[in-house]
Amino acid sequence: MTIKRNPRILVFDSGVGGLSIVREIQRQRPGCDLIYASDNAAFPYGTKGESELVSRVDQVLHRLLAHSPADILVIACNTASTLTLPHVRRHFSQPVVGVVPAIKPAAALSRSKVIGLMATPATVERPYTLQLIRDYAANCTVIPLGNAELVQLAEAKLRGITPDMKRLKAITAPFTEHRDGAKMDTVVLACTHFPLLRDELSQCLGSHIALVDSGEAIARRVDYWLDTMQLNGSHQPERHLALFTRDSKEIAELRPALADLAIDALDVVPV
Numbered sequence: 462m463t464i465k466r467n468p469r470i471l472v473f474d475s476g477v478g479g480l481s482i483v484r485e486i487q488r489q490r491p492g493c494d495l496i497y498a499s500d501n502a503a504f505p506y507g508t509k510g511e512s513e514l515v516s517r518v519d520q521v522l523h524r525l526l527a528h529s530p531a532d533i534l535v536i537a538c539n540t541a542s543t544l545t546l547p548h549v550r551r552h553f554s555q556p557v558v559g560v561v562p563a564i565k566p567a568a569a570l571s572r573s574k575v576i577g578l579m580a581t582p583a584t585v586e587r588p589y590t591l592q593l594i595r596d597y598a599a600n601c602t603v604i605p606l607g608n609a610e611l612v613q614l615a616e617a618k619l620r621g622i623t624p625d626m627k628r629l630k631a632i633t634a635p636f637t638e639h640r641d642g643a644k645m646d647t648v649v650l651a652c653t654h655f656p657l658l659r660d661e662l663s664q665c666l667g668s669h670i671a672l673v674d675s676g677e678a679i680a681r682r683v684d685y686w687l688d689t690m691q692l693n694g695s696h697q698p699e700r701h702l703a704l705f706t707r708d709s710k711e712i713a714e715l716r717p718a719l720a721d722l723a724i725d726a727l728d729v730v731p732v
């Protein structure tokens with residue numbers, strides 16, 4: 462079926478982390494209308510209990526889609542995807558693309574077979590993540606580093622606040638202190654907020670460490686679904702929109718970062 466409008470993709474996260482995914486989708490597949498949704502009313506997800514998060518994601522997605530229908534849903538959040546994907550797939554008819562830790566490509570890339578895993582405290586401990594490690598990185602030493610403060614630092618950076626390098630050094634110190642830390646050559650950025658701090662993290666960890674995230678793979682998956690559904694776009698100008706689940710003064714502070722991704726329309730959908 463060929464439709465006479467651009468495909469609409471809902472990219473959903475607790476905060477601004479999913480913008481790292483938006484960037485990749487825009488790069489790989491121009492011509493889509495993106496609805497960026499931040500559940501800022503329930504931010505952060507990384508410290509939430511499991512049943513609370515499952516029902517929150519379900520509730521928010523229903524509200525968001527009632528406001529702005531979409532052809533494809535992207536759960537641009539490792540913390541939510543590693544827990545809620547089966548539920549979301551059961552409850553929505555659209556293809557659902559989840560963002561999960563890039564452990565497989567990191568393990569393949571690493572020569573030393575010592576890799577770091579940076580994520581929220583919740584993602585680091587999820588059975589889903591542990592299974593990925595068993596399936597794809599059984600031949601590696603995986604050094605986990607769960608941290609919620611990095612999420613806040615990434616949020617602040619997008620609101621124009623320069624990250625405190627001393628704090629970042631302290632946060633990444635467990636890697637250096639680990640007995641195999643000196644051999645680590647690859648780090649998985651398993652939270653969509655972290656690629657927003659890529660330059661700063663690279664400065665802290667050293668340029669010899671490869672930082673791997675899921676952004677490109679997610680954009681490829683979106684591409685696959687658009688082709689499969691024959692949603693080829695209509696060559697209309699792109700119209701992007703950002704939705705927030707709570708009104709707050711921080712929304713205005715995010716305008717420049719959103720404008721960088723050509724997202725100029727903003728709205729609040731209270732949930």
Ligand code: DGL
Nearest residue numbers: 475478506507539540653
């Ligand atoms: N961006 C989210 C992720 O990828 C988590 C941020 C949060 O804790 O809300 O895990």
